[in-house]
Every structure is written in structure tokens, then in C-alpha cells.
Amino acid sequence: MTAAWVGMCCSKPPCLAVSLREATLTHGNIMRTKAFTVHIGTEKLAMETDYFGISTGRVTDKLADTGLTTTASKAVEAPLIEQYPLIIECRLQQVVEVGLHTQFIGEIIDVKADKAILGEKDLPDVDLLKPLVFSPVTRKYHGLGKTVGRAFQIGKKFKTKEE
Numbered sequence: 001m002t003a004a005w006v007g008m009c010c011s012k013p014p015c016l017a018v019s020l021r022e023a024t025l026t027h028g029n030i031m032r033t034k035a036f037t038v039h040i041g042t043e044k045l046a047m048e049t050d051y052f053g054i055s056t057g058r059v060t061d062k063l064a065d066t067g068l069t070t071t072a073s074k075a076v077e078a079p080l081i082e083q084y085p086l087i088i089e090c091r092l093q094q095v096v097e098v099g100l101h102t103q104f105i106g107e108i109i110d111v112k113a114d115k116a117i118l119g120e121k122d123l124p125d126v127d128l129l130k131p132l133v134f135s136p137v138t139r140k141y142h143g144l145g146k147t148v149g150r151a152f153q154i155g156k157k158f159k160t161k162e163e
């Protein structure tokens with residue numbers, strides 16, 4: 001399924017959190033297997049990524065419908081969709097009932113990155129990955145814009161006190 005409510009939530013151990021409605025098929029799957037994989041949506045896979053969010057695995061085989069293929073993750077009990085260039089494999093660590101959404105916190109056990117999206121120092125490069133940026137208010141997908149500046153650097157302009 002497609003999920004917008006997802007992000008890193010801890011550095012050590014590295015964890016991410018994803019919030020799903022109980023009504024989704026994926027919610028039950030994660031509760032059962034205690035694992036999940038997060039595939040980063042890309043410009044190239046925008047239509048497939050959208051489709052995964054507007055249809056349910058309860059009534060159709062979304063992989064067969066889109067022609068995408070999977071292999072089993074060796075790290076956790078969850079599939080890897082082969083065509084996605086960046087996949088994060090998580091073991092379920094905590095379940096938080098927030099309200100309409102349940103927040104699943106997963107410890108990152110492994111990451112699969114296609115060579116084609118690796119840049120400097122063999123690290124994933126967003127300019128090569130071309131991730132989708134979702135605007136929930138306008139319900140549109142965007143590409144990334146230009147680099148704005150170096151993180152942990154450009155704010156130094158305002159620093160007057162030693163910490």
C-alpha cells in the first residue's frame with residue numbers, strides 16, 4: 001500500500017514510523033508478520049505508487065495489475081518489490097494506537113539500494129533517486145527541487161553562543 005505518514009523516528013537503533021488505518025489489508029499483515037518493507041516512491045514509478053494507494057489487496061492482486069515483481073526479503077518476513085530502487089527492511093518494534101491511524105515503529109534491519117541511485121561515497125543520492133514529494137492538501141505528486149544548502153551549516157549564520 002502507499003503511505004504518506006512515514007518518517008525516521010530514531011537514530012540509534014535506526015527506526016522509522018509508519019501510520020496505517022486498521023481497515024487496510026497491510027495493517028493486518030504487519031500485525032501478523034511483525035515486519036514490513038518501505039519502498040521509496042519515485043517519479044518513474046509514480047503511477048504504480050498511486051495505484052497501490054487507491055486499490056486494496058483485499059479485492060485485487062496489485063502486483064499482477066501493475067506487472068511489478070517481488071522477491072522475499074532475507075532480513076525480515078516481507079516482500080521486496082524488485083523495480084523500486086530504494087527499500088528499507090524493518091522489524092516491528094512497537095505499535096502505538098494514535099487514533100484513526102496505528103503507528104508502527106520498525107527497527108531498520110537492512111536497506112536495499114540499486115547501484116543506479118548511488119552517488120558520492122556509494123550513498124543514495126536524491127538527485128538520482130528522484131523521490132516523489134506528496135502534497136496532501138493539493139493531492140499532487142511533485143519532484144524534488146534544487147538544493148537549498150548544506151544541512152547543519154547554513155543556520156550557523158545566526159549562531160552567536162558556544163554550545
Ligand SMILES: Cc1cc2nc3c(=O)[nH]c(=O)nc-3n(C[C@H](O)[C@H](O)[C@H](O)COP(=O)(O)O)c2cc1C
Nearest residue numbers: 001002003004005020021024025026053055056057
Ligand atoms: C498518496 C497516498 C498516501 C496515502 N497515505 C496513507 C497513509 O499514510 N496511511 C494509510 O493508512 N493510508 C494511506 N493511503 C491509503 C492506502 O494506501 C489505501 O487505503 C490502500 O488501498 C490500502 O491498501 P491495502 O488494503 O492493500 O493495504 C494513501 C493513499 C495515497 C494515494
